[in-house]
Amino acid sequence: MGTTCQTATLRNTTQWGCDDSLLHQELVERRGYTGDVGGGINLLGNMFNYHGPMLFLANLTYDPATSSDTILKSIDEVIEPLRTKPIDQKTLDRAMVKLRSGLYDTVGAQGGFGLVDLLASMALFDDNPSRVNSLVSEFQKVTPALLQKTASEYLRPANRTILLVQPQAAPVAAPEAPAQKQ
Amino acid sequence: MDSKLLLGKRAKMARRRRTALGLLIGTALLGAGTCAQAAPAESSEFRVPVEYYKLPNGLRVVLSPNHTSPTICVGVYYRIGFRVEPRDRTGFAHLFEHMMFQGSHNLGKMEFVKLVQQNGGTLNGSTRFDFTNYFEILPANKLETALWAEADRMGGLAVTEENLKNQQGVVGNEVKVNVLNRPYGGFPWLDMPQYANSNWFNSHNFYGDLKDIDAATLTDVQSFFKTYYAPNNAALAITGDFEPAEAKKFVEKYFGTLKPSQLPPQPDLTEPRQEKEKRASKPDALAKRPALAIGYHMPDRNTPEYYAMGLRR
Numbered sequence: 315m316g317t318t319c320q321t322a323t324l325r326n327t328t329q330w331g332c333d334d335s336l337l338h339q340e341l342v343e344r345r346g347y348t349g350d351v352g353g354g355i356n357l358l359g360n361m362f363n364y365h366g367p368m369l370f371l372a373n374l375t376y377d378p379a380t381s382s383d384t385i386l387k388s389i390d391e392v393i394e395p396l397r398t399k400p401i402d403q404k405t406l407d408r409a410m411v412k413l414r415s416g417l418y419d420t421v422g423a424q425g426g427f428g429l430v431d432l433l434a435s436m437a438l439f440d441d442n443p444s445r446v447n448s449l450v451s452e453f454q455k456v457t458p459a460l461l462q463k464t465a466s467e468y469l470r471p472a473n474r475t476i477l478l479v480q481p482q483a484a485p486v487a488a489p490e491a492p493a494q495k496q
Numbered sequence: 497m498d499s500k501l502l503l504g505k506r507a508k509m510a511r512r513r514r515t516a517l518g519l520l521i522g523t524a525l526l527g528a529g530t531c532a533q534a535a536p537a538e539s540s541e542f543r544v545p546v547e548y549y550k551l552p553n554g555l556r557v558v559l560s561p562n563h564t565s566p567t568i569c570v571g572v573y574y575r576i577g578f579r580v581e582p583r584d585r586t587g588f589a590h591l592f593e594h595m596m597f598q599g600s601h602n603l604g605k606m607e608f609v610k611l612v613q614q615n616g617g618t619l620n621g622s623t624r625f626d627f628t629n630y631f632e633i634l635p636a637n638k639l640e641t642a643l644w645a646e647a648d649r650m651g652g653l654a655v656t657e658e659n660l661k662n663q664q665g666v667v668g669n670e671v672k673v674n675v676l677n678r679p680y681g682g683f684p685w686l687d688m689p690q691y692a693n694s695n696w697f698n699s700h701n702f703y704g705d706l707k708d709i710d711a712a713t714l715t716d717v718q719s720f721f722k723t724y725y726a727p728n729n730a731a732l733a734i735t736g737d738f739e740p741a742e743a744k745k746f747v748e749k750y751f752g753t754l755k756p757s758q759l760p761p762q763p764d765l766t767e768p769r770q771e772k773e774k775r776a777s778k779p780d781a782l783a784k785r786p787a788l789a790i791g792y793h794m795p796d797r798n799t800p801e802y803y804a805m806g807l808r809r
Contacts, residue, residue, distance in 0.1 A: 355794060357685040358624050361806050365626040365797065366579060366765035367698055370805055373684045373789035385788055396808075409807040417542055425618075425633035426569035426735035429544060429560060434573035437556040437731035438627060440798070443548050450542045456804045464804040468792055475692035475774040479683055479787035482779035 336392045337372055345388055348374040360420070362449075363435040370468070375479075382478050396465040400458035413453050547740055553756045554728025557747055560735045568736035570642040571631035572650065575731075576724035577624050578702040580763055584711075587704010590623040591667050591712055592720050596630060597621070598659040600649035605659060608645055615641060625702075636737035640746050647750035650730065653721055657714050664709055671703050679782035684789035691776040692791045697765050726757035767793060 337351045353372035355361040361368075376385055420428040433443040467473070547559040581589040599605045612619045617634035632642050675681035686703055693699035732751065734743055770793055795801035 353684075353789075355806065356625070361802075363624065363627070367693065367695075367767045368625075368794040368797075369688060369692055369791040370794050370808070371684055371688060371789060371791045373787065375680075375785045375787040378786060382786065382788055386790075389790060406807070413807060414542060421544060424569075425567055426562065427571065427631055427633060429562075429735045430569050430571035430631060430733040431629070433546065433558040433560060433735070434571050434629065434731040434733040435627070437548065437558050437733065438573055438575050441556070443558045443731075443733070444546045446546065447541075447543045452798075452803050453807060455800065456807055460800055460804050461807065464795065464801040465808070468795055468801065468805060471773045473770050474790055474792045475688065475770075475776065477684060477688055477691055477789045477791070478775075478777045479680060479780045479783055479789075480777055481783040481786060482781050 336396075337389065340388050340392045341374060341385070347380055347385055347388065348376045350374065359431075363431055365439045378481070382476075386476065390471075393465075393469050397462070397469055398466075400462045403458060406456070406458055406461070410453060414450055417449060551727065551748070551752055553752070553754055554726075555747075555751050555754070556731040557744075558731065558733040559738075559740045559743055560733070561738055561740055562735060563737050566636040566737045567633055568636050568639045568642070568734060568738050569631060569633045570639070570646060571629060571733045572646045573627045573629045573731045573733070574725055575626065575729050576628055576720075577626040579625050579697045579765060582716075583696065583700075584708065585704075585716060586701050586708045587667065587671070588708070588712055588716065588720065589628060590702070590704065591663060591709055592717060593621050593623045593628050594663040594667060595653060595655050595660070595717055595721075596649055596725075598656075598663065599654040601652050601654065602648050603645060604654075608649065611641065611645055617642075623702075633736075639734070639738050639743060643743075643746045643750050646732070647754065650725060650727065650751070651754050653717075653725075655714065655717055660712070660714055660717060664712065667704070667709055668706055671706060671709070675703055677782070679780060679784065680787060681780075681782075683778070683780075683787060684791070687778060688789055688791045691774060692770075692793070693767055695765060695767050697763055698767060723757055723760065726759070727751060727754045728756035729759055 335351070341347045341351055342349060351372055351374045353370075355370050356364050356368050357371060372389070374385070420432065422428065429446075432446050436443040436445045545560050545562070548557070550556055576589060578587075578589040581587070597606060597608055599607070603611065609619065612632045612634060615634055615638045617632050617638065619630070619632035621628070621630040630646065632645075634642055675686065682703070686701070690699050690701065732747065795805055
């Protein structure tokens with residue numbers, strides 16, 4: 315997971331699922347409900363290469379013996395404190411390190427395509443590809459207070475959709491009766 | 497939705513990919529040399545060279561030279577994603593992406609792919625929410641080849657009824673392989689927008705209903721191309737080992753004569769503020785275990801809250 319997590323913010327991968335992410339810690343390490351938590355911003359790209367509304371997703375598979383309500387209760391136990399208490403500066407600093415690491419990773423990815431993707435997206439959507447050079451400073455403006463305020467509005471239960479996949483085995487067709495011999 | 501999954505020869509490249517969808521950005525590390533080279537000596541700030549200009553026909557051009565390795569990457573992004581495809585043609589943006597490999601003025605069916613691969617390069621195309629992109633990575637001495645080829649297909653397609661039918665079949669199979677006949681197919685990337693969003697542009701089936709895909713006509717393809725695949729609806733980005741002055745000459749030579757189109761206004765993509773939690777359930781005859789996804793609407797792009805969400809872990 316190491317490399318994936320370092321690039322979490324910039325790629326379509328597992329921002330929630332990094333080994334040190336809060337949901338991973340709760341659902342994988344502490345509760346053992348699942349082996350992995352996936353998700354992030356824009357599963358078909360990253361947080362920079364879209365223009366309209368977007369979803370911030372987390373997803374997991376779990377054992378049938380565990381109820382979805384149990385999973386959701388644990389998720390709420392992670393999310394709600396984010397809405398009511400500021401995180402400590404050390405945690406924010408660590409997120410910034412990962413952000414910067416991910417940015418370098420993205421720029422060098424796939425023979426330069428990672429950078430092409432950022433530049434072309436920012437040219438198309440912002441008419442300003444130089445924005446790529448101000449990303450870090452924009453993230454550096456984020457404070458614990460802003461994180462809490464943002465979580466309070468955007469991680470509120472009313473702002474979310476919960477989708478459950480229910481295994482539903484197709485009925486097994488009865489074997490055809492052997493043809494009657496004449 | 498990614499072309500690497502789609503076309504016969506291009507599908508071979510898909511095996512290199514880590515997941516079925518969406519991982520446009522690979523794991524190869526070029527290292528920090530690029531950025532360190534461009535950054536001021538006293539600063540650890542992230543910085544890459546960016547030169548940006550527009551051709552008179554509206555094409556947005558971004559140059560970012562980096563001489564770390566003797567390769568170049570050329571990307572052409574068209575501002576037409578699956579969000580804004582026609583209402584009775586779900587899946588059309590993606591189907592059209594396939595058509596861009598079916599022939600242009602000087603390149604026959606699949607010859608674009610051959611051209612890149614036989615020059616030691618690799619390529620791909622993808623359909624995303626707000627753009628469709630095409631890119632190739634080649635040895636640095638093939639920059640002109642890449643620009644010529646991309647300009648050739650931006651200048652006009654040479655698709656036929658036969659090619660369209662063929663690709664409708666390919667796309668239909670892709671939907672079956674990646675969604676309909678796969679456990680957790682489309683979960684959550686394709687499913688969640690359909691439940692969480694209320695604006696049709698954000699909530700329709702982006703891969704497309706099979707009947708809509710089959711209903712597309714050659715006239716649809718030609719009209720779509722004429723409207724959206726124009727220089728004033730595109731951005732061309734070049735990174736790697738090239739000299740900007742030479743690249744500009746090639747860009748002007750091959751793209752400068754292309755005509756802009758009359759673009760329709762961008763549709764309203766806004767979503768209302770969600771005031772109540774939504775819950776939905778999807779039966780899956782192939783899944784063995786239950787799965788859960790939870791999706792929150794993001795803050796608007798480029799706001800302080802947007803950056804704050806980007807740091808959420």
